[in-house]
Amino acid sequence: MTNDPLKALNKKLKDNWTQYLLAVISIAVFIAAWHLYAAYLHENDSGYQGYIPYPLDVAEALVDSFRYEDPNLGLTMFDHIAASLERILLGFVIAIVIAVPLGLLMGTFRKADAVGRPIVELIRPIPPLAWIPIFIVVLGMLWGPVAIVALGIFFPVLLNVMFGVRSVEPTLMDAAKTLGANRSQMFLKVVLPFTTPYLMTGVKVGLGIGWMCIVAAEMVGNYGGGVGYFIKDTADVGAFEYMYAGMIVIGLLGILTTGVAGLIEGRLSRWMGMK
Amino acid sequence: MDGHEVNPCIDIQDLFKTFVKGRKEVRALANFSLAVPDAQFVCLLGPSGCGKTTVLRILAGLETKSGGMVKVKGREVSRAGSDRGMVFQEFALFPWRTVRKNIEFGLEIRNMPETERRKLSSKYIDLVGLGGFEDAHPKELSGGMKQRVGIARALANEPAVLLMDEPFGSLDAQTRNLMQKELLRIWSATRKTILFVTHSVDEAVFLADRIVVMTARPGKVREDIAVDLPRPRDRTSSDFISVRGRVLAELDEEFEKARAKELSPD
Numbered sequence: 001m002t003n004d005p006l007k008a009l010n011k012k013l014k015d016n017w018t019q020y021l022l023a024v025i026s027i028a029v030f031i032a033a034w035h036l037y038a039a040y041l042h043e044n045d046s047g048y049q050g051y052i053p054y055p056l057d058v059a060e061a062l063v064d065s066f067r068y069e070d071p072n073l074g075l076t077m078f079d080h081i082a083a084s085l086e087r088i089l090l091g092f093v094i095a096i097v098i099a100v101p102l103g104l105l106m107g108t109f110r111k112a113d114a115v116g117r118p119i120v121e122l123i124r125p126i127p128p129l130a131w132i133p134i135f136i137v138v139l140g141m142l143w144g145p146v147a148i149v150a151l152g153i154f155f156p157v158l159l160n161v162m163f164g165v166r167s168v169e170p171t172l173m174d175a176a177k178t179l180g181a182n183r184s185q186m187f188l189k190v191v192l193p194f195t196t197p198y199l200m201t202g203v204k205v206g207l208g209i210g211w212m213c214i215v216a217a218e219m220v221g222n223y224g225g226g227v228g229y230f231i232k233d234t235a236d237v238g239a240f241e242y243m244y245a246g247m248i249v250i251g252l253l254g255i256l257t258t259g260v261a262g263l264i265e266g267r268l269s270r271w272m273g274m275k
Numbered sequence: 276m277d278g279h280e281v282n283p284c285i286d287i288q289d290l291f292k293t294f295v296k297g298r299k300e301v302r303a304l305a306n307f308s309l310a311v312p313d314a315q316f317v318c319l320l321g322p323s324g325c326g327k328t329t330v331l332r333i334l335a336g337l338e339t340k341s342g343g344m345v346k347v348k349g350r351e352v353s354r355a356g357s358d359r360g361m362v363f364q365e366f367a368l369f370p371w372r373t374v375r376k377n378i379e380f381g382l383e384i385r386n387m388p389e390t391e392r393r394k395l396s397s398k399y400i401d402l403v404g405l406g407g408f409e410d411a412h413p414k415e416l417s418g419g420m421k422q423r424v425g426i427a428r429a430l431a432n433e434p435a436v437l438l439m440d441e442p443f444g445s446l447d448a449q450t451r452n453l454m455q456k457e458l459l460r461i462w463s464a465t466r467k468t469i470l471f472v473t474h475s476v477d478e479a480v481f482l483a484d485r486i487v488v489m490t491a492r493p494g495k496v497r498e499d500i501a502v503d504l505p506r507p508r509d510r511t512s513s514d515f516i517s518v519r520g521r522v523l524a525e526l527d528e529e530f531e532k533a534r535a536k537e538l539s540p541d
Binding site (some may be wrong): 171175180272 | 335336337355356357359360361363365367368369370371372373380381383384385412414415428429432438515
């Protein structure tokens with residue numbers, strides 16, 4: 001804690017300013033380098049220029065993708081984003097509903113851990129993407145990707161919740177006991193609140209993985225839309241500026257969701273007085 | 276007030292405790308007996324590892340005994356309960372709860388209605404001098420303030436006894452002295468029976484009506500010393516220093532024994 005909060009705030013703002021400035025400069029340099037490289041390929045007629053469009057063309061494609069329907073499915077980028085978001089959201093809800101109680105159970109009871117752990121350790125090393133072929137075939141273009149996303153979010157949430165439960169300080173449990181709490185009260189009033197910030201960390205990590213899963217899962221589909229589908233589809237017809245536009249959309253959405261999750265995580269743990 | 280009344284508040288007779296560590300059995304307590312009358316302030320003193328914290332934890336119901344009898348207010352202790360309040364060296368405050376909510380924890384557990392809860396927590400917030408900090412979280416408090424919360428939280432349950440496990444052990448010397456005075460003030464306002472574990476002779480002589488010096492492991496009572504000095508006690512007075520010297524001599528002998536035991540395998 002500093003003695004002068006105004007001074008500290010000023011310093012923080014100044015630090016933030018330099019940080020923002022550096023971020024803008026670094027992105028500008030990146031785009032300039034991209035532009036120069038594209039120009040170089042076009043000048044020399046290298047045969048690769050189609051793969052590396054000018055940044056400005058990509059920007060135009062990005063805007064157009066929101067304004068016009070694509071010829072294949074008749075969907076705008078809004079529809080694709082909505083389709084991807086729907087899958088992420090469903091996958092997220094399914095993962096949470098299963099992973100949180102399971103994590104609490106396995107974190108609390110040795111026996112549950114002994115039963116659950118081998119299965120978890122068996123399935124966890126398999127990348128969620130390895131499930132794409134079977135899930136798409138069996139579950140189709142909505143629930144297939146949803147299942148893959150759910151799988152991607154499931155493990156970080158499960159493991160973080162388990163870790164949270166195990167991290168509960170024994171003296172807090174002792175204190176609760178001497179204050180008259182029974183087992184279920186200790187669980188509700190000590191274990192659960194203690195674990196909440198850990199759960200949020202799992203959610204943040206899980207959402208990041210979820211976005212990676214969704215693109216790949218949507219790429220194998222040929223209907224139903226989604227940003228992953230858009231990327232694959234535009235690449236197939238050689239509209240690479242659109243493909244890049246789709247990649248940018250996915251990137252931004254990823255930043256947005258993990259950003260929001262991170263914000264909630266920070267707010268929550270500060271509000272709970274744990275940070 | 277020599278601890279042999281008819282109905283002592285704390286009544287421990289021939290307490291045994293054996294820990295199993297791997298294949299080895301460690302005898303922590305053997306034939307430990309202690310009777311504490313109502314409203315007495317007793318300090319448990321002894322070399323580290325003598326089992327003084329174990330006595331407290333058994334009384335609190337956080338540890339099971341291996342043998343003997345442990346009674347509080349005439350009732351055999353078998354599990355933790357709100358009739359015995361405990362104050363921890365590490366404070367053990369719930370970080371996500373504000374000061375008030377920490378103090379109300381035990382009352383929530385008992386499903387006390389909110390208005391009643393607020394009244395009680397306000398009373399103890401005032402008693403321990405935490406006014407103005409009701410809505411602060413523990414991380415915003417200094418060590419001394421944290422322990423005020425710990426004490427208020429234990430007292431809010433209105434227990435028969437207050438068990439204190441080196442409560443000021445992690446505070447700096449200044450804060451520690453202040454908290455000792457504060458504790459005496461709180462004690463005289465509530466007249467609780469207090470069993471206070473410490474390894475500071477100075478602290479024990481300053482606080483206690485009676486100092487129980489324990490032997491090295493397996494712990495039992497070595498010496499039961501009544502401290503008849505008037506309060507507030509002056510640490511520099513000759514009486515204080517002479518009591519301190521006597522307790523220190525007892526303790527030193529036990530330290531030596533503990534050391535000798537450590538050096539020779541049993």
